[in-house]
Amino acid sequence: MADTGRQSMTDKAATAMKPESQKSMTEQAGDKVKGMSDSVASTLQPQSEKSTTQKAGDTVSGNSNEGQESLAEKAKHAMGLGGAEK
Incomplete structure (x- = not known):
């Protein structure tokens, strides 16, 4: 279960697992908005208030907001599922 205002694991x-080439433009836009919203929520929520699951999810998804590619993005690129970004 995700913390309030956060995207579930x-x-x-x-x-992350569905290739960008199989997503509609609407689905891609929705994913981007959800990702940005989750990233903002991650930044605003103090570490001390995050559940253990959410902390782990932030680590995997790269929501530390340090401009580095997340583990999930690295895995997508390794499998050839990533988009043209990065």
Whole structure:
């Protein structure tokens, strides 16, 4: 279960595993908005208030907001599922 205002781990995994080439423009835009919203929520929520699951999810998804590619993005690129970004 995700913390309030955060995207669930299941939703993040489903989004990450579907190739961009198989997503509609609407789906791609929605994923981008959800990702940005989750990133903002991650930044605003103090570490001390995050659940253990959310802390782990932030580490995997790269929501530390340090401009580095996340582990999930690295995995997508390694499998050839990543978009043209990065």
